[in-house]
Amino acid sequence: MRRLENKVIFVAGAGGIGGGLARRYAEEGARVLLGDIDLAAAEEVVQAINDAGHSAASIRLDGSDEDSVNAAVSFCVEKLGGLDGLHANFASLADSNREQGILELPLETFDLTQRVNVRGYYLCTRAALPVMLAAGGGSIVYTSSIGAYTGGAAQVAYSMSKAAGHALMRHVATRYGPQGVRANTIAPGLILHPAAEAEISEELLAMCCARASIKSRTGRPTDIAALGALLLSDEGGYITGQVICVDGGTTMRA
């Protein structure tokens, strides 16, 4: 399928899920810019995409830095010919210690988490919107987490940062929808890829599997990419303002 033919998509954040997003969007015909603070990680994915005959470029991106974000958007416009879609996907996972509640979490960890996850998505949005508005529209997808809904004894800063992104998404969808810009959020449950597998404890894995309705497997980056491709495509043209969980039925919201 070539659902993103002739579109330029900026995937902000490589890693396990971001690599899968970039691959899928390029397979769908998009010219992809993949940015990450870890340039080597982005370059590796981009090399594989281009070797497979698709089109992608990489850039070093600090999503929490305005100049860095603006440079990535300028790259899309000047080198790739525009910007039709943004998928803001990077995250600081510094708040990952399951022993820490609000009383134990260092304030520096809270600040870093908000700086990258909240300010970062805000900056990406602010840089992308003028280009999309000038072109008559575009589509923005944000990666959140079911942690924004589920509550938990740990990861309070991370969950707060993801919930803040939902408010950003609704603002964009409401204010700029009349000018053709759509915004949606994907909230993954447990998505396994090599880096995540290395990090996750057997206990947490068992807990996540027990909570999901689909028992035959855990989530994969391709599950997130499949929904992202729809939301960024013209086929998704009437979907906006939504948070959609991709979590094997771990959460069920009205």
Ligand SMILES: NC(=O)c1ccc[n+]([C@@H]2O[C@H](COP(=O)([O-])OP(=O)(O)OC[C@H]3O[C@@H](n4cnc5c(N)ncnc54)[C@H](O)[C@@H]3O)[C@@H](O)[C@H]2O)c1
């Ligand atoms: N894997 C899961 O189970 C899961 C579940 C829920 C939500 N998520 C969300 O999915 C997204 C991707 O997660 P992942 O599992 O692929 O993790 P990952 O660690 O593989 O990828 C995250 C990427 O963000 C990059 N990054 C960190 N700080 C950055 C910055 N300042 N600027 C630019 N890039 C930066 C990292 O270098 C890394 O490549 C994140 O938003 C995460 O919160 C993942």
